[in-house]
Amino acid sequence: MAVSYNKLWKLLIDKGMTKTDLRQATEISTSTLAKMGRNETVSMDVMLRICKVCDCKLDDIVDVTKED
Secondary structure: OEEEOHHHHHHHHHHOOOHHHHHHHHOOOHHHHHHHHOOOOOOHHHHHHHHHHHOOOHHHOOEEEOOO
């Protein structure tokens, strides 16, 4: 399975937030944010913290697709 956080990056733009703002508000590490930038998986805890801060659902911030 492959993940894409493009929805999250678009949501941040719509909310006028930077990745640094998100990192600080959710208290995630820079390495976790870097993993997300490379479309790597992160823990469900991280995803839920992002949803709480952005007031959204999981499918608003991540796409999961089958890898070929």
